[in-house]
Amino acid sequence: MKITLTEIPDVCTIEPKVFGDSRGFFFESYNEKQFMEATGLQVAFVQDNHSRSKKHVLRGLHYQIRQPQGKLVRVISGEVFDVAVDIRRSSSTFGKWVGDYLTAENKKQIWVPSGFAHGFIVLSDVAEVLYKTTDYWAPEHERCIRWNDPELNLQWPIAGNPLVSEKDEKGVLFRDAEVFP
Template sequence: MGQIKVEKNVGGIEGLCVIEPAVHGDARGYFMETYSQRDMEENGIHIQFVQDNQSMSSKGVLRGLHFQKQYPQTKLVRVIKGSVFDVAVDLRSGSESYGKWYGIELTEENKKQFLIPRGFAHGFLVLSDTAEFCYKCDDFYHPNDEGGMAWNDPEIGIEWPKVKGEYRGSADAEGYTLEDGTALNLSDKDQKWLGLKDTFKF
């Protein structure tokens, strides 16, 4: 027991947690528990995960910002190879931190995990040559339920590290690069999302 360290409400946003597992290593390598329901519950986190996902992306790929509309998911995300900048945006109606974002670099070296509750948009930017990204979900993916928001919405103001470019009124990635000249690489769908105000018109 006691194999994780949990930092709760990171960035002043209720529910967001950064989790650091205990890593036991020597000259031969290392061992760690990547997930323990017992340790999570001892830290007040009671979630039943039902699916594990894994993806690989190349440098400059930006995925997001995504959310499920009617079937929201809690996600526990980590990187097993490379480095990404991972972001969550609070979309919970009535939340004191509505529209606020928090980002963290997840790497194969730091082995940190990011717990993102239901009601958040999520996205990440690959900073290394390639990255392998893993995450647990507490609900299954519903393909007709996906929503999204512009990754560069100035109202949200995410400070993507190492990204150069000027906002031109849309999520189009043309003209955006990393500092080393690598072009940002977004799906056609992710370049068509709208900003926060146009996505959620109350």
């Protein structure tokens, strides 16, 4: 697997070694030993999530203020633009974000550590996203920052407004968000 650090070094992309021929392909989507050797991180995943969304659906920017979740995200069908926003006040990259295109074809994954808000927008007709988390979903601790926060100035690769849930539409501005120390 090839691990590439992003402009925010705690976030990285992972490209698996894919073995393919006329019959199809095979790859390891996760290997704990290789992940630990490449990143120096020892993480334990406790939950796998799967979402399916149609074109222009935007999910996020989500995080849990208690029971924070690290997420290893990949796309098994379609294409998304995936973002991670550093919401750790003590970090030198506080308020910065990184994004990457995850597709079924490129098989890239993104590691979003705890202390980050996460979101994605679907660019294909439909996309299915799988992600592993380091802690369990705790709706009482879930928070949401507005996807179009002017201070964050995320550059979503679509024209017009995305389709968002009522919960995401009610997300708070970054300056008002409960963040990590």
